[in-house]
Amino acid sequence: MVEERLVAEPEGDHAQELVRRVMAEVHQEAARRRVEGGLQASELAELDELFARHAPVGAKGQRLADVLRHVDARSFVDPVVPVASKKAGGSALKRSIRSATQWYVGFVAHQVSQFAAAVSRALHVVDGELQAIHRELELVAPGPAPVLDLAGTHRVDGWWVAPVLAALDGVPGRVLHGGCGDGWLVEALGQRGCDAYGVDPRVDERTSRVDVRAEDVAEHLRGLAPASLGGVVLSGVLDGMAPAQRHQALEAALAALEEGGLLAIQAATPAAWDRPEAPGEVDLAPGRPLRTVGWEALCRRLEVAAEVREGPAGMDLLVLARARGQGAR
Amino acid sequence: MKVGFVTPRYGPEIMGGAESAARMLAEHLQARDGVEVEVFTTCALDHLTWKDELPPGVGELNGVRVRRFPSRAGRSAAFYGLDGRLRLAPREASLQEAERWVQLNGPVVPALVDALTRSDLDVVCFYPYLYYPTVRAIGRVPMPAVLHPAAHDEPALYLPVFGRTFASADALCYHTEAERRLVQQVYPETAATPQLVLGLGVATPPPARRPGGEVLGLGDRPYLVSVGRVDEHKGSVMLARFFAAYKERHPGPLALALVGPVAAEVPAHSDVVVTGVLDEQDKRDVVADALVAVSPSALESFSLVVLEAWTLGVPVMVNGTCGPTREHCEHAGGGLWFTSYEEFEVGLERLLADPGLRRTLGQAGRAYVDRHYRWPVLIDRYLAFLEGVLARGKGRRGSSERADQLARGRRAQALA
Missing domain, CATH: 3.40.50.2000 (Glycogen Phosphorylase B;)
Known part of the structure; x- marks a missing residue:
């Protein structure tokens, strides 16, 4: 029931793995060569500077150590001013100016380089400390929760789908389906004239005919503008989240709803997770699913009136809540 | 369906990625039954000057109707000074500075914007996010607007003037997931906007002729x-x-x-x-x-x-x-x-x-x-997307008021 990748790329899988492996070897060997100093320091600095010159602005995905490498490359100020010129006599003139000012330029360049090197050293210390903190945080921070369909009800004839579709009729805006799979509910909502989109880390959005995105659902919820949606449906998303993650995701979902918007949650029950056929992901998940009373308590804590219904097989449940708008909370 | 494309340059002479992409998409779309494409562009070939080099007026290129408008101003010499200053800390630029950056960057073509707002298009696609025609028209057009940002991680993307541009789009169409993630990271208010990761088609190469x-x-x-x-x-x-x-x-x-x-x-x-x-x-x-x-x-x-x-x-x-x-x-x-x-x-x-x-x-x-990335598959997906945009109509997100409302909401959230 756990779908690893909803749209597999069988021909590319082997090559993807090969590229991952080769790139890991490339990184390792490149790091070794940098430490061993195969290139002259000045040449390496020049090459690093060339690479950094048009690197993207955003730092996302770049490690501080990588950015610092470019800082290091730029921290040396060359006091030897180039003298090439296209004009006749230009080189000679520039050379004589350089000779006349060499001591002063060298003095200033030396101090600027020293300052830059000192700043760079300080940043390297910060980087070292941040890495240490990061390693410690990794031990305590919950990882991302998997999207799971343990009850086998993530399909259009699932027991909870009809009441959700009915409750979404006439909601005041777009509907988000978190844990959308291949977009089956987005498509069903579209057929009812409801404007919907989906988010799921497992999808391949390049092959989908509906608006689905390959994204972590919790991250997507955190990025939403206030009161920008008419409905949020979360299926199999919150089950394995740690309590704080779940609370934060729900707060974000409620904040994203317009007044009168619907929050619908389909989640597995603890019984579904305890079955022997449940996949290994449940053992590795940061949190455990809630019982009916747990959902009721959580909704009270979030100050939202909710109705909780248990599925016929006792393997999952449905929580329906109406947003009261930003001003009401 | 009558689809408009707005791009600052258009033609086979243009090597720019976004402009070539717009032309390819327009031509493949035009080849489909029931689709009529009209391009709104300038007379420029050079993106550094925006000098008028092609004749203004209506023409046809590979079956696509092209309306060219002369620019009132190209890229100003003053642009470079302002750009150099703003690119150091683009997020810190004021809205007025960023508006001026767009104006100085050119091409300034108010006639294009006016013609677009009076046109009978069903849907209009802007390509890319960066220039005057998109920035000035996207919030004004009466029909649903699709923005193809063709964005990459450059200082200009962070200028505050573009928040309104992105928020004014009724739908977004990206080249890659990486582009979508970038835009969503810089402008989170786009998260709920209807969107599609499409990319571009690649033609089958001709057979080999010589080594x-x-x-x-x-x-x-x-x-x-x-x-x-x-x-x-x-x-x-x-x-x-x-x-x-x-x-x-x-x-x-x-x-x-x-x-x-x-x-x-x-x-x-x-x-x-x-x-x-x-x-x-x-x-x-x-x-x-x-x-x-x-x-x-x-x-x-x-x-x-x-x-x-x-x-x-x-x-x-x-x-x-x-x-x-x-x-x-x-x-x-x-x-x-x-x-x-x-x-x-x-x-x-x-x-x-x-x-x-x-x-x-x-x-x-x-x-x-x-x-x-073969054209027939892409055009099928794009047409289905445009039909969805059309069915949805000019959304509430499409109005400048709504865009401002969202931006205010974000600011309030950030302050809270």
């Missing part, structure tokens, strides 16, 4: 190829320098061919061939016989040249800081990437020493293109 080495005058020597504008901003100078360093440490017959219009001087090197613009057949022959195609640019929103190399079974090496090209390599398993000289050197050593690896990556790249 690539013959075209380049290299005979039987092995070579790498880099296709695209030879420009410092495109990483060509960096690539030439990296290659020179590689050759110092790995003497031998290997050469590098830089294929494309030359906008920057590349340091002379006996093993580097700068061809200038080649016709499609010669370009195909040169790429097909290359050992590896290198894309050194960090600022790409899609990179057709990477996909074109794959259609010929050639593996690629790309700049690892460029999200879209790296995403292609990771998804396709069709190439390696580098973020330093050492990674360039080691990656190249691996590829050059292992024909089996090159073949596997090249074939995986070709399979990836066949799966995702």
